[in-house]
Amino acid sequence: MASRIPPLLDAYLHIPPENSLVLLTSVLGSTTNWLVLRYLYSLLSTSPSPLATETGIDSPATHGTSVVLVSFLRDYAFWKDGAGKLGVDLDALTKRGKFVFVDGLTGLFRTSYDVTPENSLENATGKKVLSANTLQHLRRELEGAIAQIQRPTPEERTVFIADQLDLLLAASGDSISSQELRELMLSIREKVHSSIITASADEPLMSLQSTSLEKEHAAFAVSLAHDSTLVISVRMLDTGAARDVSGVLRITPGPRNDGVDSVVEERELLYFVAGDGGVRVFERGQ
Secondary structure: OOOOOOHHHOOOOOOOOOOOEEEEEEEOOEOOHHHHHHHHHHHHOOOOOHHHHHHOOOOOOOOOEEEEEEEOOOOHHHHHHHHHHOOOOHHHHHHOOOEEEEEOOOOOOOOOOOOOOOOOEEOOOOOEEOOOOOHHHHHHHHHHHHHHHHOOOOOOEEEEEEEOOOHHHHHOOOOOOHHHHHHHHHHHHOOOOEEEEEEEOOHHHHHHOOOHHHHHHHHHHHHHHHHOOEEEEEEOOOOOOEOOEOEEEEEEEOHHHHHOOOOOOOEEEEEEEOOOOOEEEEOOOO
16 A cells, blocks of 8 residues: 655645645646645545544544545546555545545547536546536536535535646636636635645746746636645756656745644655655655
8 A cells, every 4th residue: 555644744734724725736747646645545534543533633534524626637547546545445435425526537528419518427437527618617517516515414624626727728728717717716615615726837837928828827826826825836856857756845835824823834855656656755865
């Protein structure tokens, strides 16, 4: 079984504070997949720690937590397999009403006479599948998924996770603007306990800004950073590839961190993702 929460990240990969946003950024060659998987483990694990049981510290086991995950670059099989290596059964959690997956990959650009923006698709696993590249459809499906998971147990805390939401800006041409997408996310965030969003932060998208896509992407990523309480960024080594180091992980408190009880310490670490999915995070020089 792959390593679960690296000790150096244990203080960060827990349920975010109420109304908060955690932003995970990546670049080509360094993805945030392993971070999202460990958030899923932390949020959905059913094994309470002895400390949480004795003291009542917040944990998924002592206070019910559910997750809505929408992913635009990876299908359900990817997340199911990765979570399974950490001991998290997404199928079982779905049946228990703890997890809802919204597929933004397989049906978003499907051409079919029987698929309209008014009718969402259901794939073979019964998960929601986005079938139209419009904000109206996305809003309806996400609000439906959140309502579905909150209806049986409204007292539970729901965490919303959006994986590579910025794909919509690249795939929609000029039909979706960064401001419209940000406003939609603000609306969705009002309906959940907290949110985690992943986005690309490659230099051509953030710095050049010579095309409308680059400008819209940069505006969206910057707005997310301004709205966040915590930013975790991953990138390649400045010196190139290394056999025992996958990349650099940077932890930065967001502008909205001022009102949060826990203090986020800015730090930079190295990480290594093994072939079996295990992850090691360590200080430079170790």
